[in-house]
Amino acid sequence: MIDRLSALFPGLQASPFRVTSPADPNYNCIAWAAGSTADWWWPLDDVRRYFWPAGVSREISLPAFAAAFGALGYAICSDDSFEPGFEKVAIFADAVGTPTHAARQLPTGRWTSKLGQREDIEHDLRALEGDIYGRVVMMLQRPRT
Amino acid sequence: MATTPVQKPLPPPNTETIEQRLRRLEEQWKADTEFLSDAGKIVSHPAFRAIIALGRQAVPIMLRDLETQPSLWVWALPEIVGESPVSPGEGGNIRKMTEAWLKWGREKGLR
Numbered sequence: 694m695i696d697r698l699s700a701l702f703p704g705l706q707a708s709p710f711r712v713t714s715p716a717d718p719n720y721n722c723i724a725w726a727a728g729s730t731a732d733w734w735w736p737l738d739d740v741r742r743y744f745w746p747a748g749v750s751r752e753i754s755l756p757a758f759a760a761a762f763g764a765l766g767y768a769i770c771s772d773d774s775f776e777p778g779f780e781k782v783a784i785f786a787d788a789v790g791t792p793t794h795a796a797r798q799l800p801t802g803r804w805t806s807k808l809g810q811r812e813d814i815e816h817d818l819r820a821l822e823g824d825i826y827g828r829v830v831m832m833l834q835r836p837r838t
Numbered sequence: 839m840a841t842t843p844v845q846k847p848l849p850p851p852n853t854e855t856i857e858q859r860l861r862r863l864e865e866q867w868k869a870d871t872e873f874l875s876d877a878g879k880i881v882s883h884p885a886f887r888a889i890i891a892l893g894r895q896a897v898p899i900m901l902r903d904l905e906t907q908p909s910l911w912v913w914a915l916p917e918i919v920g921e922s923p924v925s926p927g928e929g930g931n932i933r934k935m936t937e938a939w940l941k942w943g944r945e946k947g948l949r
Contacts, residue, residue, distance in 0.1 A: 701873060716872075718907075718908060718909050718910055718932055719908055719931075719932045719933055720932075721875040721877075722875045723875055731931055731933075732930040732931050732932075733875075733877065733930045733932055734875075734930065735875065735876065735877040735878070735930075737877055737878055739929065740926040740929045741916065741922045741924045741925070741926055741928075741929045742877070742912070742913050742916070742922075742924070742929050742930065742935075743877050743929055743930045744929055744930025744931065745930070753876075753878065793874075793875070793876060794875060795875075807875075808873045809871070809872050809873040809874045809875055810868075810871075810872045810873075810910070811872055811873055825873060825874075
């Protein structure tokens, strides 16, 4: 799996990363960034198939993702630097600004991501930028409790 | 962008059973989408659409898989059978959706 991850995400070849969970289809990266392993978060309309926070617009857009994390106390911030008093989430998007992925900053300053149906990994934030997830386009933060 | 390269499903060999075809399509679908979170891209993948097109013959196979472990077959089943036993409050909870579909399968005599 390590070799496959490095092939799919070339940025992982040049920075340290480690797999921190087994593959699990029960939750995705958005859920994991939000602190949940119970649901697959995605803002499609079908409430019988996809979870999205109640009261937040179900549209595939950066404002909808900001609102979903806003419901958890996050607010948009300017950068991905490590600030011990804050927990940060990075939203990735493709070339046209469609959200693709989210990562959450750990208390160590490193980042954790759930890779679709596959594993969780601990990684450098920008190491996941590339063809699959695009690039980091939005940062959010909330006070770390 | 934002996806692993999507391959067009290969034409089925003439002697393929429904399960063999489903497994071949499943392998292709997972290879292309298992690193994605975008449920829209996952369910619109050509191999997933080809699995849906297998129709009700695929349902017992999917239910058998769900008995082993939760899976995203819970997104395929409502499209195949035209109904859903999942309550709106359980949408996205793959474990609870799996339980609902297994109960549905037992009630329909499919398991």
